[in-house]
Amino acid sequence: MATTTLPPGxxxxxxxxxxxxxxxxxxxxxHVTGSGSHAQKSETGMWVAVSxxxxxxxxxxxxxxxxxxxxxxxxxxxxxxxxYLNTLILLGSSVTLELSRQRIGAIQGAARHxxxxxxxxLANGIYWLYLTAALGLIFVLGQILAWRNLAAQxxxxxxxxxxxxFYVFTALHAVHLLGGMGGxxxxxxxxxxxGGAAETSGLSAFSIYWHFMDLLWVYLLLLxxxxx
Amino acid sequence: MHETSASHAAHQHTAPTSFIRKHVFSLDxxxxxxxxxxLALVAVFIGMGLxxxxxxxxxxxxxxxxxxxxxxxxxxxxxxMTPEYxxxxxxxxxxxxxxxxxxxxxxxxFGNYFLPIQIGAEDMAFPRFNMMSxxxxxxxxxxxxxxxxxxxxxxxxxxxxxxxLSAVGGxxxxxxxxxxxxxxxxxxxxxxSSLLGALNFIATTLDLxxxxxxxxxxxxxxxxxxxxAVIALLAFAAxxxxxxxxxxxxxxxxxxxxxxxLVLSDKLQPHSGGSPLLWQHLFWFFxxxxxxxxxxxxxxxxxxxxxxxxxxxxxGPRAAIGCIMATGFLSYMVWGHHMxxxxxxxxxxxxxxxxxxxxxxxxxxxxxxLIGSVYGAKMRFTAASLFCLxxxxxxxxxxxxxxFLAQPSIDIYLHATYFVVAHxxxxxxxxxxxxxxxxxxxxxxxxxxxxxxxxxxxxxxxxTFIGVYCVFMPMHxxxxxxxxxxxxxxxxxxxxxxxxxxxxxxxxxxxTGAAQFIFLFNLIWSxxxxxxxxxxxxEATTLEWSTTSPPPFDNFGGRHMVVYHGADxxxxxxxxxxxxxxxxxPEKVPAR
Numbered sequence: 001m002a003t004t005t006l007p008p009g010x011x012x013x014x015x016x017x018x019x020x021x022x023x024x025x026x027x028x029x030x031h032v033t034g035s036g037s038h039a040q041k042s043e044t045g046m047w048v049a050v051s052x053x054x055x056x057x058x059x060x061x062x063x064x065x066x067x068x069x070x071x072x073x074x075x076x077x078x079x080x081x082x083x084y085l086n087t088l089i090l091l092g093s094s095v096t097l098e099l100s101r102q103r104i105g106a107i108q109g110a111a112r113h114x115x116x117x118x119x120x121x122l123a124n125g126i127y128w129l130y131l132t133a134a135l136g137l138i139f140v141l142g143q144i145l146a147w148r149n150l151a152a153q154x155x156x157x158x159x160x161x162x163x164x165x166f167y168v169f170t171a172l173h174a175v176h177l178l179g180g181m182g183g184x185x186x187x188x189x190x191x192x193x194x195g196g197a198a199e200t201s202g203l204s205a206f207s208i209y210w211h212f213m214d215l216l217w218v219y220l221l222l223l224x225x226x227x228x
Numbered sequence: 229m230h231e232t233s234a235s236h237a238a239h240q241h242t243a244p245t246s247f248i249r250k251h252v253f254s255l256d257x258x259x260x261x262x263x264x265x266x267l268a269l270v271a272v273f274i275g276m277g278l279x280x281x282x283x284x285x286x287x288x289x290x291x292x293x294x295x296x297x298x299x300x301x302x303x304x305x306x307x308x309m310t311p312e313y314x315x316x317x318x319x320x321x322x323x324x325x326x327x328x329x330x331x332x333x334x335x336x337x338f339g340n341y342f343l344p345i346q347i348g349a350e351d352m353a354f355p356r357f358n359m360m361s362x363x364x365x366x367x368x369x370x371x372x373x374x375x376x377x378x379x380x381x382x383x384x385x386x387x388x389x390x391x392x393l394s395a396v397g398g399x400x401x402x403x404x405x406x407x408x409x410x411x412x413x414x415x416x417x418x419x420x421s422s423l424l425g426a427l428n429f430i431a432t433t434l435d436l437x438x439x440x441x442x443x444x445x446x447x448x449x450x451x452x453x454x455x456x457a458v459i460a461l462l463a464f465a466a467x468x469x470x471x472x473x474x475x476x477x478x479x480x481x482x483x484x485x486x487x488x489x490l491v492l493s494d495k496l497q498p499h500s501g502g503s504p505l506l507w508q509h510l511f512w513f514f515x516x517x518x519x520x521x522x523x524x525x526x527x528x529x530x531x532x533x534x535x536x537x538x539x540x541x542x543x544g545p546r547a548a549i550g551c552i553m554a555t556g557f558l559s560y561m562v563w564g565h566h567m568x569x570x571x572x573x574x575x576x577x578x579x580x581x582x583x584x585x586x587x588x589x590x591x592x593x594x595x596x597x598l599i600g601s602v603y604g605a606k607m608r609f610t611a612a613s614l615f616c617l618x619x620x621x622x623x624x625x626x627x628x629x630x631x632f633l634a635q636p637s638i639d640i641y642l643h644a645t646y647f648v649v650a651h652x653x654x655x656x657x658x659x660x661x662x663x664x665x666x667x668x669x670x671x672x673x674x675x676x677x678x679x680x681x682x683x684x685x686x687x688x689x690x691x692t693f694i695g696v697y698c699v700f701m702p703m704h705x706x707x708x709x710x711x712x713x714x715x716x717x718x719x720x721x722x723x724x725x726x727x728x729x730x731x732x733x734x735x736x737x738x739x740t741g742a743a744q745f746i747f748l749f750n751l752i753w754s755x756x757x758x759x760x761x762x763x764x765x766x767e768a769t770t771l772e773w774s775t776t777s778p779p780p781f782d783n784f785g786g787r788h789m790v791v792y793h794g795a796d797x798x799x800x801x802x803x804x805x806x807x808x809x810x811x812x813x814p815e816k817v818p819a820r
Contacts, residue, residue: 041353045431048461052423055465059513063473063506067484071501158481161501168476 042205050212053176057216060172061223064165068227075160079225080149086142087221093135094214097207100128104203107196122196129188132210136181140174162228169220177213180206243781253363255355256781260362261341262675264332267362267369271328272661273748274373276741278321285309287727287734289717303381303402312402314716315384319403320375322387323411325657326518327418328369333664334525335460336365336425339453341675343429345772346450348438348789350782353431357424364421372414375407383408386714388515391485391507395477396499399492412475419468422460429457438771440791444549445811447770447795448542451549452528455556459517459524462560467514470507477502508570512563519656520559523623524552526663527594530616532795533670534598536768537613538605539807541796543597551590551597558587568636569643577636584634588627595624611685612766615666618693619659625697626655629704644714647707650700658696665692665747672754673761677777680754688746695740702729767808770795774812793817 068074103125107118147167150156155163183206190201244250254260284293285308292307303313340358344351352358375382383403385394389411398405433454437446446454473484477499485507486499535542542548564572564580598620607613629651633639642648665688672680711718711726718727764773771791775784789812797809797817809815 041431041435044435045354045427048427048430052427052461052465055462056469059466059469059510063469063484063510066506066509067501067503070503070506071488073483073488073501157476158483161483164476164482164484168472172472 038200038202039204042202043208046205046208050209053212053216057169057172057220060165060169064223064227067161067165071161073161075162077150077153077155077162077228079221079228080146082142082145082149083221083224086139086146087217089135089142090139090214090217093132093139094211096128096132096135097210100125100132101203101207103128104191104196104201118196122191125196126188126191129184129191133181133184133188136177136184136210140177143170143174146170166224166228169224173213173217173220176216180209180213183209253359255351255359257340257344257352257355257358258675258779258783260358261337261339263362264337264340264365267366268329268333268337268664269748269751271324271332271369273744275321275324275329276744278317278324280738280741281309282314282317282321283734283737285314285716286718287731299376300381309716311716312384313381315386315714316382316403316407318714319384319386319389319411320372320382323372323415326387326522327415328365328372330522330657330660331422331460331518332365334529334660334667335453335456335521336361338449338529338664338667338671339429339456339525340425342671342772343450343453344432344436345775345779345783346447346770347433347436347441348771348784348791349432349436350784352428353436354428358428361421361424361428364417364424368414368417368421371410371417375403375410375414378406378410380405381407383411385411388511389474389507390511391474391477391504392487392490392497392502393492395474395485395502395507396490396492396497397478399495399497409475409478412471412478416468416471416475419464419471422464423468426457426461426464429453430461433457438789438791441771444546445791445794447528448531448545448548448552449525449528452524452531452552455552456521456524456528459556459559460521463514463517463521466510470510470514473510474507505567505570505572508567509563512566513560515566516563517556517559519652520555522656522660523663524555526619526660526667527552527623529663529667529670530619531594531598532770533612533666534601534616535796535798536670536766537608537610537616538602538798539608540601540605540799543600545794545796548594548597551594554590555587555594558583558590562587565634565639568639574636581634581636585631588631588634591627595620595627609686610669610766611680611682611689612666612669614686614689614693615662615669618689619662619666621693622654622662622696623659625701626651626653626659630655642707644712645707646703646711646713649713650703650707653700653703654696658700665689668747668751670766671772672751673765674772674777674779676755676758677761678754678756678758679761679765680758681750684746684750688743688750691743691746692740695736695743698736699733699740702733705729767806769793769797769808769810771811774810790814 103121107121107125147170150163150166155166157164157167183202187201187203187206191197191203194200244254244256249255251259254263281293281296284291290308293304293309294307296304296307296309300313300316303310303316309317340352380398381403383389383394384401385404385408389408393400393404394408394412396404397408400408433446433450437443473482476482477484477486481498483499483502485504486497486502487504488500488502490497490499531542531548561583562580564576565584567580568577598616602617629647633642633648633651669680669685672678706726706729707713709726711723718724718730761777763775763777765777766773771789772779774789791811792814793809793811795811797811799807800809800817801807802809802813803815809817
């Protein structure tokens with residue numbers, strides 16, 4: 001069988017059924033270099049990570065439902081009111097994060113006109129990020145208040161399956177949120193060092209995580225409100 | 229070979245120079261892949277050693293085993309193991325083999341080394357997570373091994389750690405105090421490691437494919453690692469909560485899995501209302517996908533290797549990809565078939581039976597595609613190709629018994645017998661390990677730059693192939709005869725006539741195990757003394773064979789590969805007179 005050699009960059013239709021041809025997929029950052037663009041892969045990685053976290057909490061949820069139905073020892077109790085305030089604080093942190101992203105996202109355009117404007121935007125964006133971190137910290141402190149409230153009622157981790165699940169859900173969510181705050185400081189450091197290069201800072205990937213933590217908390221609050 | 233200009237190279241990280249960064253805490257996916265392989269190698273010999281001890285005891289229960297009392301004076305006084313210590317060894321054998329061998333070797337080891345290269349990437353998407361993934365699994369392994377050396381020894385609850393015995397503490401028996409806690413902590417750490425690994429595999433496959441490497445052009449091995457990563461991501465994300473709840477039951481006094489009124493060792497357990505069945509559901513929701521985490525990478529490896537030695541394309545590669553994906557999807561719908569005798573509703577059992585029978589369809593199609601691919605081929609018989617053919621054989625042998633066990637009415641009789649031991653060892657363990665052997669003989673030249681000894685490889689194959697059939701085939705008969713599993717000795721009247729079969733199996737297991745030292749010798753000797761390997765010794769088409777053996781730090785020496793074809797361009801005539809066309813060759817493939 002005779003074969004022909006394609007000149008580099010030859011433009012012929014190609015298929016995946018064995019015939020040769022130039023690449024089928026359009027070159028884009030990440031594909032061309034084989035090392036991937038930073039933003040692209042960190043966002044993909046973050047979506048995969050939040051899927052796994054979502055799966056874990058789905059498993060906890062099913063465990064809660066099965067455990068509640070498997071026995072008559074489930075004891076209902078009223079959720080500490082501070083949780084609702086905490087929810088508002090956490091949702092507020094998502095707003096501040098978006099305000100920060102807006103400003104940092106505008107840096108690239110502003111840099112063309114005036115570097116002072118870019119500096120201003122960066123400082124503004126970083127301010128909102130610090131506020132996001134502060135709100136996250138206040139949320140965790142609020143959760144600790146909720147645990148103290150429960151403990152004052154005599155409800156501890158092993159008191160009843162309902163309190164067990166309450167502590168497990170809230171503690172694991174808080175651990176994830178603290179991990180997110182670690183990520184936030186990593187992003188902040190990258191932003192400061194790069195003068196606001198959002199692409200390489202991981203800011204968009206971080207925002208996926210943070211907003212997911214918000215959504216997860218709203219889900220957990222509803223679940224706890226209905227079940228305990 | 230065609231590639232874009234090296235001037236565009238932008239490596240993710242520079243080559244390390246210090247010994248520690250180069251060989252220990254390395255970010256290089258190739259080094260990490262080898263570390264996973266070495267860990268699996270250590271684990272498999274420990275696991276095999278444990279199976280030897282168990283088999284010797286099953287054949288000759290009164291024989292003292294030299295030095296066993298040094299491992300545990302309480303568990304094996306005078307070298308004769310107690311029934312409880314038998315259960316400890318069985319637990320550790322299963323745990324080590326399933327987690328640290330069958331998950332590590334075909335998926336983490338080969339996947340880490342070859343997935344980035346096969347898609348033309350310089351490294352994994354997140355090299356630091358990759359390094360963390362290995363070192364956390366190393367910690368998990370050390371924690372698990374520590375159970376051998378704590379006062380009450382390793383746990384006795386089996387690799388499935390069924391509650392409530394696994395959840396209550398020392399009253400449940402020897403090994404159930406600290407040993408069982410170490411087990412749970414180790415598995416929790418293992419879950420975190422696996423999640424980090426799966427995240428990397430998925431992001432790398434989706435984002436780091438080189439120019440021209442469409443999904444359809446990815447080799448079957450990469451497809452299998454990718455789908456396995458998706459399965460692992462969800463499976464270990466379910467096991468982690470289960471182990472957290474188990475640890476809390478054991479250490480914090482909660483009652484997730486421990487029912488009320490449980491009396492153990494004459495003591496009423498201070499727990500109430502927990503559900504032992506809940507553990508089984510959570511565990512098997514991970515556990516059955518785990519079977520595919522173990523076997524799919526080996527299916528991918530075998531599907532990748534067979535066309536190389538058959539010198540013809542894989543039959544229906546897209547159907548094979550579809551089957552791998554269908555298997556991954558269905559693996560989440562069948563966990564209840566492990567629980568037919570758990571006391572769950574018979575209606576549920578039937579519901580789980582149907583998808584279990586369905587999942588045999590993609591697996592059967594895959595097997596037929598592999599058989600069809602070698603049909604009429606002028607096969608090149610090497611150690612790698614022999615292990616591929618051996619894989620097909622043992623996979624069919626193990627798969628057929630699965631048809632029986634998928635039906636509750638038959639499983640109820642066979643569940644607690646050696647029939648099940650035969651089934652899962654063939655279909656999951658031996659088949660997966662055959663894939664690892666095939667992968668080792670095939671990729672060793674690329675990994676180490678030297679060829680393995682083919683003569684020793686073939687000897688290893690035949691001894692292992694005959695050996696595993698001698699070990700596991702008779703177990704079907706034992707199971708049908710009602711021989712229960714998990715017993716340390718067979719003293720009941722109806723079991724005594726079966727002891728000669730056990731003795732035969734024990735001798736076969738010892739000999740088959742001994743044959744693995746041929747492999748180990750070949751592996752070590754060839755590493756240093758094997759003939760130097762060329763860039764493409766098997767005349768294969770995929771990207772790993774487009775670079776030096778072993779590959780440089782950035783895999784392609786600064787070149788950015790461009791892919792023009794699928795992975796299976798064999799049995800064609802290239803312009804330079806070869807019967808294959810590399811994926812990177814711009815040469816047009818003539819119609820077959």
